[in-house]
Amino acid sequence: MALLRNHIAAITGAGSGIGRAIASGYAREGARVVLLDINATAAAEAAREIRDAGGKAESFALDVTRRDDCHAVARQIADIAGPVSILVNNAGITRRNGISGATEAVIKDWEDIIAINLTGVFNVTHAFMDSLRATRGRIVNIGSVQSFMHLRTPTSPAYTASKHGVLGLTRALAAELGKDGVRVNAIGPGFIETPLNEKVRASDPGLVKIFVDHTPLGRAGKPEDIVGPAIFLASDLSAFVTGSIVMADGGYRTI
Template sequence: MPLLSNHIAVVTGAGSGIGRAIAGGYAREGARVVVLDINQQAAATTAKEIRDAGGKAESFALDVTRRDDCIAMAKQVADKVGPVSILCNNAGIARRNGMLGAAEAVINDWEDIIAINLNGVFNVTHAFLGALRASKGRIVNIGSIQSFVHLRTPSSPAYTASKHGVLGFTKALAAELGKDGVRVNAIGPGFIETPLNEKVRAANPDLVKVFIDHTPLGRPGKPEDIVGPAIFLASDMSAYVSGSIVMVDGGYRTI
């Protein structure tokens, strides 16, 4: 029997990369998937791929930085799809800039990254919280190896701060919602090849080499590498797991 039968799963940032892979994985395990992305066409494409493969999916456009829109989306999903029992907060951006650049660029990076990667997780979670408490649901947040470490390459303090924040939010929410039967966990991807970092990988192969040289498994990750952990944390297989982060980094943090 599929692991996620009778569940409705919301996945943000599911128009591409890790979010698209997780949405497809949830659908293969029997969930009805609500695909959310700021890019409406990308969201629709993911949903169509799921339906073409025999799964169930609807898609909607959502900017996770817009709190009122998140609240409206939660109501729309409840009315049109049904009670949500799984939420995967995946939407995010990454910029590899430090603090020593032009002041305007540094400030813009901080505001944009925190708005999407951290405030966005809060906005969507808060909007769907009533449904998740009612269903004794599961929340899966996408953190990072930068939830723990600052990488050995020049990298954005804003991104590092945002992913530390996601892990802290995960733990705090797990402690608060446990009495309601809601489990809250995170996944910490390492260096994953996605459209988000495609240009950086193409323009800076030396940067890629730094990551791979520090990864015991000796390869970059693929979006599909995140799917198994995401299914585990959303399913009853992890019924006694909450407040944790599952690292999917090829062993990066071991050395």
């Protein structure tokens, strides 16, 4: 039985990594998926792969920091596909710089990361609000282990702040939208092998080892490891779950 049949799902950052895997997983479960990414070519290629596999998929270019563009894309999707009933806020960036570096770089990191990782979640959610209310939909935000902690490895305070913010926004939206039948949850990935961290993995294997040694399951995650939780939170299997975060970190936070 397809768990997401008759749903229309919009996924940001769907051109690669976790977003791309979730889009494919949703399509396999019967959803019509709309892939949104600042990289229009990558989103189109991912949508084409889904269609070639027998799924239903469209793609649009979207910069989540551009609020007017978010609303314009939401209107386009409503006209072409219908009201979105599942929204996955996945688009994000990371930069591993501390606050004590060159001032201009520190400020730019802060502004870019908060604009995409946190304000972007607000922008896209706000744009799809009418559709989600009409469908009694569900929102899945991609948080992180850094929604709870600042990692001991050299990392960005802006990224940690953004992911704390995503969890806070998830809870606030769940409280506000519950009366409309809209459920809002998050997923907290641990160290997942994606294009986002490909350069770091190649240049600093010692850093990867630190993460893996601290992970009870003894390995880094794959994008596909996030698909199951994403399907659960988008489906009726989680009909009484809202304001929660499902950790998919290999047990990182247990030790």
